[in-house]
Amino acid sequence: MTPKLIDTLAAPLRAPFWLAGVLGTEKSFLANPIIGSPYLNRLGLHRARVRLAAAMARRRRAAMAARLDPADRAAFDRDGFVVRPDFLPPEAFDALRGAVFGGVHPAREMRQGGTVTRMTPLSDPPLAPARAFAAREDVAALIGYAAGRSGAPVMFLQTVFADPARGGVDPQTALHADTFHATGKLWLFLTDVGENDGPFVFVPGSHRLTPERLAWEHEQSLTARGDARRHHALGSFRIAPEGLAALGYGAPRRMMVKANTLIVADTYGFHHRAPSPRPTTRVEIHGYLRRNPFLPWNGLDPAGLPGVRGRQLDLYFGWLDLRRQHLGAGSIWKDYGPVAVDAPAGGQAR
């Protein structure tokens, strides 16, 4: 039997999983033939998912609004992001930096084009000040509101090494939406991020579903499966900056920030990482929260259960290790052993 024939015969077995994906967070027009179907999308499948998810996010956000500082809520509703300079008291921020930069910690690295991303779980005992930040109720409230649904975010230390000399295109530097529904991301920057340090760029207001955006979403869904831009086909729609005005949005804003600034954003809004013209290293606590967008209630997150909460990244790495040991499966996340957060990438110079 050919692999294609096996695939065809196995399709009925996989159909329930594809259907479950349609009712959940699945976004890929390539991996899921229901979501990718130009026929179903002409009938309005993608448009219906986008519209229902946005309506549910509105409803769940209304239920969460009282947990936010009114100024943060107003900024978020208007722009799709909140910027909080000097987020931690100076002594707390110094203690956090001391713990993060003061030693080596287990970590993994992944390369995308000229950019290497290092993820350091917060579970290493000396990282207690980082865990204290991750456990804050006000931080959970902000990312829950941005995500349009409260829950237990995944948080870790992230180091981004950008080096244009390494070549290749980093897919994160193209203007895009992460998925078809509200989703929360946060960054507590531990280093300054200047004009040339690959700052975060966001299109203010682009988290709002305008009638023009909905029509654009529908249009993209008809051809996304065959689109040459791989991440577009995987459901993170790319857009040229010239296309923003037609959707009712303004110009992208670059976020140059000082260390100890917190940014929380709904990355359904269009955003990207500005390309760096020179080698740069950015260190931050990064978090994300993406949950089923169709359910009307907040909370009830399995990731919030004891033993899982705060350990999601360790569990994910453990699962990757099991796959490697038992199935010989490779991973894009490479383990070079314990390392300082700002040590050179790729296991070099250690």
Ligand SMILES: [Fe+2]
């Ligand atoms: Fe993104």
